[in-house]
Amino acid sequence: MARAPHRSPASLRMARPSGIRERLVAAFMMGLALFNPPLLAVFNAPTMLWGIPLLFVYVFLAWLGLILALALIIERSAETEGDNRAATEGEGGDAP
Amino acid sequence: MLHSSTIIVVSFAYLCLLFAIAYWGDKRADQGRSIIANPYTYALSIAVYCTSWTFYGSVGRAAEGGIHFLPIYLGPTLMAALWWLVLRKMVRISKVNRITSIADFISSRYGKSQLLGGLVTIIAVIGIMPYISLQLKAVSSTFTVLLNYPDQAATRDVAQLPLLWDTGFYVALVLALFSILFGTRHIDASEHHEGMVAAIAFESVVKLIAFLAVGFAVTFLMFDGFGDIFTRAAENPDLARLFHVGDIGHYGDWIALTLLSMVVIICLPRQFQVAVVENVDERHVRKAVWLFPLYLFLINLFVLPITFAGLLLFPPGQVNPDNFVLALPIAHQMEGIALFAFIGGLSAATGMVIVETIALATMVCNDLVMPVLLRLRWLKLQERKDISGLLLTIRRWTIVIVLFLSYLYVRLIGGSFTLVTIGLVSFCAAAQFAPALIGGIFWKGATQKGAVAGLVAGFLIWLYTLLLPSFARSGWLPETFITDGLFGMALLRPYELLGLTGLDPVTHSLVWSMMANIGCYVMVSLLTQQNAMERIQATLFVDVFRPSGEHGSSRFWRGTATVADLYALVLRFLGRERTERAFRLYAAEHKIDFAKVTQADPDLVNFSERLLAGTIGAASARVMVASVAKGEIVGLHEVMEILDEASHVIAYSQKLEQKSAELEAATAELRAANERLKELDRLKDDFISTVTHELRTPLTSIRSFSEILHDNPDLDAGQRQEFLLIVIRESERLSRLINQVLDLAKIEAGNMQWTFTMIDPREVVHDAANATRQLFKDKRIVLEEKLPPDMPMAWADRDRVMQVIINLLSNAVKFCAEGEGLVQVKLEAGNDGYEICVIDNGPGIPPEAQPTIFEKFQQVGDTLTAKPEGTGLGLAICRSIVHRLGGDIWVRSAPGEGAAFCFFLPYRSPE
Structure with a gap:
């Protein structure tokens, strides 16, 4: 038997997911981390994977991963969200 | 081949x-x-x-x-x-x-x-x-x-x-x-x-x-x-x-x-x-x-x-x-x-x-x-x-x-x-636009002088560290320019400027040119002032997503021009066909008849300027329009005022909106409260008539049986006993009714005595079931107990919890058919509290009665025709107790499918 519906913490369950802008910035940060030292230096090793140098495999796979992440972020977010948030964009651009 | x-x-x-x-x-x-x-x-x-x-x-x-x-x-x-x-x-x-x-x-x-x-x-x-x-x-x-x-x-x-x-x-x-x-x-x-x-x-x-x-x-x-x-x-x-x-x-x-x-x-x-x-x-x-x-x-x-x-x-x-x-x-x-x-x-x-x-x-x-x-x-x-x-x-x-x-x-x-x-040389040049471009759309304070200074500095360094050396390497400048630097000064070597060595020429040029570019852009912007036009444009660019009303930049224009002049001007750059079409559309959109209006309003001046800007660029368009329009854009001081005013108006209207929303909410609340009051008033009338009815029925029977006993002293012993039993039962019912009214009044007035102890909810449920078992036996109704094997102790008033369960159980008995009834009492432990349900297979409660069933004197069924089964106060008391213990009570039912009365209590009730 379910708990009384109006007592369950609806406010927590319906917590607003972070917007597309935040996610895209996060993907950007992830890309920065993937394509720069120290991660790049870690994979700069004299090892071969499937007959291909590890560095090449890593860079191309990381690249593909980032593209997939971007595609997921863009395609998953509802079409309307961007329009709603557009109205509030541009706030707080007054400081250098 | x-x-x-x-x-x-x-x-x-x-x-x-x-x-x-x-x-x-x-x-x-x-x-x-x-x-x-x-x-x-x-x-x-x-x-x-x-x-x-x-x-x-x-x-x-x-x-x-x-x-x-x-x-x-x-x-x-x-x-x-x-x-x-x-x-x-x-x-x-x-x-x-x-x-x-x-x-x-x-x-x-x-x-x-x-x-x-x-x-x-x-x-x-x-x-x-x-x-x-x-x-x-x-x-x-x-x-x-x-x-x-x-x-x-x-x-x-x-x-x-x-x-x-x-x-x-x-x-x-x-x-x-x-x-x-x-x-x-x-x-x-x-x-x-x-x-x-x-x-x-x-x-x-x-x-x-x-x-x-x-x-x-x-x-x-x-x-x-x-x-x-x-x-x-x-x-x-x-x-x-x-x-x-x-x-x-x-x-x-x-x-x-x-x-x-x-x-x-x-x-x-x-x-x-x-x-x-x-x-x-x-x-x-x-x-x-x-x-x-x-x-x-x-x-x-x-x-x-x-x-x-x-x-x-x-x-x-x-x-x-x-x-x-x-x-x-x-x-x-x-x-x-x-x-x-x-x-x-x-x-x-x-x-x-x-x-x-x-x-x-x-x-x-x-x-x-x-x-x-x-x-x-x-x-x-x-x-x-x-x-x-x-x-x-x-x-x-x-x-x-x-x-x-x-x-x-x-x-x-x-x-x-x-x-x-070769390509990287061009990349470095194009990168010089980045500070002015990206800075310009996010930083309102960036000034024209800052942008010029940044671009010039970055470009000159690019020229010196990347383009000129490529001339030297192809033999069009002396080779010593690279090896010894300009005028033979080692610090000025184009690939090792100020002695910075160990970098690729492109990286070297990028580092120095960007440092100069961004440095000049920011420093000069901070040290110089914007003029009125810059201020307007900066706001239009940075706040482009902010709703700005219909006028755009035309609110900053206080000049005058004739329609004919503007038309002639646009005509020269766009050709007759396009100009005619653009002006016709404008006239239709703004409901202006150019045959009657000769003086252009600021909107039209702005419109013409934007038309021209699409063809010859903003700066030239500005000059061209200024050549036919008399007057100037408003001064910097006024620009600031207009901008401030606009933001004040926006803030004010937002506040107004908020206020009116609040007002609406309050009105709705008041209306609801009023409805409830009316309902309560009606309930009170019902209450009085019900109480009168309830009091009168036992009183009438007590009185009439007492009179019979009083008037007929020679009644046989069996009959006497029977009549006396009726009198006793009716008196009990009377006192129960009065007790419940008093109970309810006490709880609602907050005068009830509460004694909190640690209880085991399973034991309370079991005791309550035992206390009512006789009732079930009398009507041959089955009572099932479903208790969890293990659960935490709870802090509550034992007697009151028991009272709630007993009330619900006796309610269930009343509504079950004799001989075929089945009642379940179920206890479930949750994370922060426990839930007790009493489920019967009686006639159920019609949906329209469900919202008010916990009100006082609400009885299911027509009180006028059918004999009421209870006092109509039991569920009201239950609700008062459960609320006081920090829980909630509700009912789920459909006609013909029985009813489930459930209440939830936290493990630790507030004292």
Whole structure:
């Protein structure tokens, strides 16, 4: 038997997911981390994977991963969200 | 071998196909059925980023530095992640302000400054020249390779051929012709070139497929897949060296190139053209965020295999690595693939040259030549009837001149450099726009003087550390300029400025020029003031997403002009047909009759200015409109007031909205409260009548039986007993009723005594069930207990909890049919409390009765006809107790399916 519906913490369950802008910035940060030292230096090793140098495999796979992440972020977010948030964009651009 | 005429015919056929696509695209656009209005075409058109540099040069770069060809594509991928924030804003700004080029954008942002527009144009032309020359070099040298293989001598020294024998010269001529045909057939008020965009998107598809075809042939036909190539390369220590990033300095170059390519993807004039100016719908930016990086990924997939295949197959020095893409298929007699590859390379080059020269032509015309011509009074341009023809002529000549200069560059200087080295020089120049461009859309305080200072400083350092040394290395300046520095001062060596050594020339130039550029931009902006126009434009740009009302910038205009003057002015630049249409639309939209109105309002002045801006750029448009309109824009002080006022009004209206919403909510609450009061009032009336009825029934029977007993002393003992029992029962019922009324009153008034102890809810339920077991037996109803095996103790008032359960149980008994009833009492433990349910299989409760069932004296069934089964206070008492214990009570039921009364209590009830 379910708990009384109006007592369950609806406010927590319906917590607003972070917007597309935040996610895209996060993907950007992830890309920065993937394509720069120290991660790049870690994979700069004299090892071969499937007959291909590890560095090449890593860079191309990381690249593909980032593209997939971007595609997921863009395609998953509802079409309307961007329009709603557009109205509030541009706030707080007054400081250098 | 391929015959030269075959190659030329195929190339021309391909270029004509492109032109046909462009023509078709323009035609469809005129009919309003655009073929480019989808995100895929948009993303493909941005792929004009991939030029001959990508098609041929990446392999050349990889042959020297392995993975180091890649930052040029990783940077744009990273930037694409931010496009939804940055590019979309630029697109919106450009649409609102009818921006025609990057020079127009920057000049417009900093107060429609002609100086800044001209400066950006000059930097763009000088900076981009090497980039265009790279394309010419690639096309002409691959043409020669295709023609002369295996004789490589012909590709060596282009510079020594006479002009008329140099294919590069003819390539430049043909490309100039096509750029003119594509971009400057007519003047468009909106500066959209839909046909060109369609052709560019098509070219992007061709070059991608061509490169993938070569890559596939090399990897899987000539070799046994990726693993085979790399394994064989690994055996050669010279090649295995290319498997790694290199030492620490190389990481520096890697990071610098990533950052560089990140900013140029929006700062290159042609990228700005396709991504911002030619954008037809800003929602297309959304999909491009991942489609464009995907394109980059695919076109780079085979670069490394082709590089190592070329290095493995050709003896060192025999074939220029820049030509591997073509030389490999030729060497294996795959002539079809080779020709396809050549067409792919041609696509890459022509796409770049067409868009770049059109972008530069627009900039040179609008931001450099027109402002000068308009100032030369003796030309009497102000009085010329139709200037649109002049605009076209200027643009066409610009294209010819730019291509000729680029040809000179490749002939005089570029011959000795690899493709990528030439291209990076241009990248560094384009990057100089980044601070003014990106700063301008996010930082309102940036001033015109700051932007000029940053651009000049960055450009001069670029010139000194990158362009001039390339002249010196080609012998057009003394070699000592590089080795000893200017005037023989070691600190001024262009590749080691101030003694900074150990960096690649490009990284070195980028570090110094960016430091100077950003430094000057920020410092000068902080130290100088904006004038009124700058302030207006800064606000319009930075706050472009903020709703600003209908007027846009017209609220800042206090001038006067006649409609006839404005009409004549626009007519000269747009031609009669377009002008008439634009004014007719304006009149219809604003419900103005130009036959009656002679004086133009600020809106119309602003409208005319924007119309002109779409053709000749914002700065020139400003000057032109000012020439017919008397009056000035309002002063800085008033601008500030208007801006403040506007933001006050917005804030005020937001507050008003909030207040009215609050008021509405309060009204709704009041109305609900009123309804409830009325309902309670009605309930009270019912209560009194019910209580009267309830009291009267037992009283009546007590009285009548007492009278019988009193009047008939000779009744037999059995009858007497029976009558007395009735009297006792009715008295009990009376006192129960009175007790309950009192109980309820006490709870509601808060006078009830509560004694809290630790209880085991299972035991309480069990005891309650036992206490009522007799009732169940009397009516032959089954009572089931469902208790959990283990649960926490709870802090509550034991007697009250028990009272609730007993009330619910006795209720259930009342409503169950005798002999076939089944009642369950169920206890469930949750995370923060427990739930007790009493479920019966009685007649159920109709939905309309459910909301009020816990009110006082609410009984299911008609109280007038049926004899009430209880006092009507039991559930009300239950609810009061449960609420007092910090829980809740509710009912679920459907008619005919029984009812479930449940209540929830926390493990720790508040005392």
